[in-house]
Structure formats: C-alpha cells, structure tokens
Amino acid sequence: MKIRIEKRLEIPRYAGIIVPVISVAVALLIMGIILLVFFVGRLGNLSSAFRETVEAYKEMLTWPFANRYGLFSTFMRMVPLAFVALGLSFAYRMKIWNIGGEGQLYMGAMVSTWGALFLFKDVKSPLIMIVLLSIVGAAAGAAWALIPALMKAFARTDEIVVTLMLNYVAIFWVDYLVYGPWKDPKGYGFPGTAPFPDQARLPSFFDDEFHIGVFIALAVAVLLQYIYRKTGWGFNSQIVGDNLLAARYSGINVRNYTIIALVVSGAIAGLGGAVQMMGVQHRLQHGFSPGYGYTAIIVAWLAKLNPLAILLVSFLFGGLLVGNDQLQMFYKLPMALISVFQGLVLFCLLGGEAVSKYRLAIVKEVPENE
C-alpha cells in the first residue's frame, strides 16, 4: 500500500472563496491558542487570559476596518502593495517572474523626486505636476524593468535573478542620492531630500490622512481587468503563460511579449513609487519602503493575478499589518510573535491552496506479474 499525492480533477468553483476563508480562520485559531498561552504566562490565570485574547482579537480585526483612523492607515499600506502587485500580475500571467517590484518602486520614487525637486521645479499647476511626476515615475520603473527584459529576450538570462539583484542596485542608488547630492541643504547634513513642494502632493482629505492614490490604483486595476478580459493582448498573453510552444506555433512573437510584459510591469510599480512619494512620503529617504515590493509578490499570488482581487487582497493585507501594529501598541506583544502570526496566515493560505488542488490517495499495490 502506498500513499500518493495526486491532483484533484475537479475543483469546485466555490473553493476559491471558501478555502482562503477557512485557511485564515485556522490561522486565527492557532494564533489564538498561542496568544492564550502567552497571556496566561503574563496574567497568571486562564479566565483573564482568555478575556485578554478576545479583546486583542477584537482590536486587531475592528480597528483596521471599522474605525475611521484605522481604515485610513489600512488604505495607506494598501496603496503601494496594490500598485506593485498589479504590476507583477502583468508579467506573472505570462509566467515571467518579476521579483523586482521593490527596485521598480524605488526607481519610480527616485525619478519622481528628481522631477518634483529639480526637473519640473518651475511647474506651478498641481494637476500638470502630478501628471508629469506620474509619467516620469512610471517611465523610470519601466526603464528599470527593461534591463532584465532585454537580457531575457536576447540573452536568455533568468529574469528572477536579474530582477532581484536590480532591487539592491536601485536601493543603493537612492541611498547614494539621499546621503549625497540630493541631501536637503536645509537638513543639517541629515540624509533625505528636501520635502516636495505643495503642488507636487496628491490631493488629500480628512486631515491629510487619506490621499487619492487609492483611486489611481483602482483605475489601473480596472484598466488591467479590461486588458486581460477584452483585448487581444490579454488573450495572447494568457496563451504564452499557459503554453509557450502553442503560443509560438500560433505566431505570437514571444520575444516582444516578454519585453512588453516586464516593461509594463515595471511601469505600474514605478507609478506606485511616484504615488507613494506624492501621497504620503513627500520626501525621498533611506528605506522608505519596508519591503512592499516583496509582500506584493504574495499579494499578487493570493489574488490569483486577478486585478480586482489584488485590490481586495492588498486591502486585507494592509489591514492585517495595521491590526498587528495594534497588538504591539496596546497589548505589548513582542514583534517576534507578530511575525509568527503573519507567517501562520501565509502558511495556512498556502496549505489550503495545496489541499484544494491535490489530494492524498491510497493506492493498493498490484503484484507486478499478474
């Protein structure tokens, strides 16, 4: 008798919703037990530990989504995640693995800063300024992705390695500029550029807590949805992703598709960098992104590369990050425990995915010479 893992032939349609929900619930349950043990250790008895755990959960789940201020924080974290994940989806659909979202985000931020502080410093109209900075930000992300694109298309290099390595290069460029030539002359020698002028800031509301970046992300998502569903590009790129040989036989120029996929992918991430600068950062500084480009890979994958689902997943992910902050801020939970929690959520989601796609089959061994 052998146990074998085999692919499920039929996956029910509702699995796409129900499996992630159950997965997250399982993660919450496991984390609840860990929290309970942790609080018992701190408070000394089970009943108050249980109350504390329930309180902490309530805080974590309500503040990011049901409180005005928490919601703004969630949107703030959602925006860069959404942009990069949307960009990645464009390449991932063709099974071109752009791991360079972080670098493309940095490049978009860097060049839009150049625009805001130096290149377009005489532009006074906010509308023109914002459009110009968006364009140069997207162009910078595109140019940064063009390098691995050309290398893959003409020299068959592996895009995973090249895009990943270029992230470090982009971060070093930004560091060089903010510690060197672009250092704020009024900043007492501290690193970081001068702040953006007012006309280079996105319109924002509610005491500057909510900027319009979320609507720009929505527009990009709708546009991508349209491209994927209704255009020849969407159809052909799906073929390239599903079956490269079939794509070649049907006359698709795979080389051009590869280049365009990576360039557009980088452009969207670069636009995200520009939006992040114009929306919340308002100045380029070292390490302005705490790894959004990498988290976005998970977001894109969890959303199954569907643009509208990416918006939803990045919103939920942003909420998870904000909720986790609350646990630290008001329940004195150590950061390590928070990392465990985030790991658990991902682990359960991956596990759920595997369970819904594959099943264990018990195979009776059949004697060979029968």
Next chain:
Amino acid sequence: MKRFLLILTLLLVTTAMLAAPLRVAFIYVAPIGDGGWSFMHNQGRLYLEKVFGSDIVTDFIENVPEGAEGESVFRGYAQRGYDLVFGTSFGYMDSMVKVSKSFPKTTFMHCSGYQVTDNLGTYFGRMYEPRFLSGLVAGAMTKTNIIGYVAAFPIPEVIRGINAFAMGVQYVNPQAKVHVVWSNTWFDPAREKEAAVSLLDIGADVIAQHQDSPAPQQAAEDRGVYSIGYNSDMSAFAPKAFLAAPVWNWGPYYEKIVRSVMDGTWTNAQYWGGINDGAVDIVLSDLVPSGVAKLVMSMRNAIVKGDMHPFVGPIYDQAGNLKYAEGEIPSDGDLLSMDWFINNVVGKIQ
C-alpha cells in the same frame, strides 16, 4: 461610529476625573532585544515604570519603519489619548511634526531630530564626550597604531562620533590612525562583522563601532584583539576583547520629562545632555590597565566640570586645513552638522 466617539469621550472624562495615570508610549526603530540603541531606550522606559509605579502606564512598539508607516503608529497612540509619545529614531521627524500638529493635547518628544512644534520637543545626548574618552583607551592600547572603526551611516551624528573618538586617540597617541569602514546599517550582524573583519585584515588591533549589534566585538574577540563597544556594556558578548563603551542612560532624563509633563512645566526645548546630566557615560572593563583608567576618569571629571571639551583646537581636517585654531571650540551648530573628518582619520565620507 458616533457611539464609539461617545464612549470614548465618556471614557476620557471619567479617566480624567479619577486623575488617571499618565499614558506614555515609546516607538522603537529596531527590536528591543538588539542589545543596542532601542534596548537602551527600553531600559529608560522600564526605569520610568519603576520610578512612577501606578502613576504611569507605558506602552511600546518595536521595529517601526521610518516613513509613512511610522506616521500611522504615532497617530494611533495620539488618537487613543496618550499623553506623552517618544519617537526614538531620526527618521520619524516628518511624521512627528505632522501628527503633533493634529493632536495638540499630546506631548511628543523626538530623539535626535531638529524640528520642533508647539507640542513637539527634541532630545539627544552628547555622545561625543564618552566617545572621546573611549578614544583615549583605544589610542593607549593599540600596538600597530591601526584602529578600526565600523561606522554606521554617513550622518553628522556618526561623523561627530568618529571625530571625537579620533580626538581621543590623537590625545594619547599622535601616531595612531583611525581607519573607517561603512556598513550602512544600524543592525545587521553579518554585515557588521564582515566590515570589522576587513579592518582586522589590514592590521587593526582595536575595533570600535557605531551599530547596535555586538558583531564587531565578536570579530575582534575571534582574532584575539581589543574592541570598543557602543550603546551598552557589551562585555558579555566579547569578554576577552571588550575594553570600554560609550553608553546611553535615558532613565533619569525620561523621568525629568515625565515630571515636567505631569506638573505642566514641559516646554518644547531642544535638549542635548552630556555626561554631567547622566544622559551618556563611559563604561570600562577590567582589561583596561589602571593607569589608562585613571587618565580616562580624570578626563571624564574635567568634562563634567566643564574644564575640558573633546573638541579643542588646533583641529585640522584630512586635507590639512586648519578648521579650529588653538583653543577654539566648535559651536553646537557646527557639531550638529559635522560633515568632515579630522586629520588622523583614514577613510572617506561616502
């Protein structure tokens, strides 16, 4: 939403009537287990809990990135009516300026920054004083006259520390040079160790550092040479190498700030405390010979009394230009924006 606000106001009113404990929050840039910068700030927080007992409630969050994410954390605490919020990293400046304007009832204190608002003050320590003292130790102990310095980031604070250290070295040993390598990290043990090894490879026999991890100390211990730590007493990490460390001691200062907020005498002054305030100091290990220790302690006393300043001219830069004439002392403004190395430092400001 309305009900939430109602409950919140009710809660605030009742707590105010009961003369509620002062609610204090700390935001740290690194894990508190780093043994360095954030660890020492957290020691200050624990000191507050000990001193004030039930008159105070403290909360904290570690590993908060600088930038927009930090802003939502500051806002979160202010939103919940915390009375006093400490931001303990330079990069929180923009966020704190912005949030302090939205929440005038909360007092904000920013470590190492330079911008203030009506309810935002800044504080920092004159770390260059104990750095100078640790330079005396290094200069006295080196035999190869090559002293390695693993530097963090090319910002004025770090450059000032290197120069103060080099002034100390020069004071006891004019032949010795301070060789600087940049790690461009605050806490990255692997990279910091590598940087220390690169200095050991050129013959350095004392290693100093500006990062939060004890990795450079351990690199020195592995090679059987001496080390100068930073932030806290790092002797446990490298007992055979650790000579001395300039250290932070935030507790007494935090106590002063909390008292001033409690009795309403707080102002948004820019505080820069030295050894005489107890904000910074030096620790020496048993490996330091008694003659050297005596010199260090007498210099320390002179600094406390104001008879001695780590930076006294003549001071020359690397190109040999006279920056400060005989007996001249740089102003605080000069110190806070220092962006050049003195003449016994080998290395470039990137």
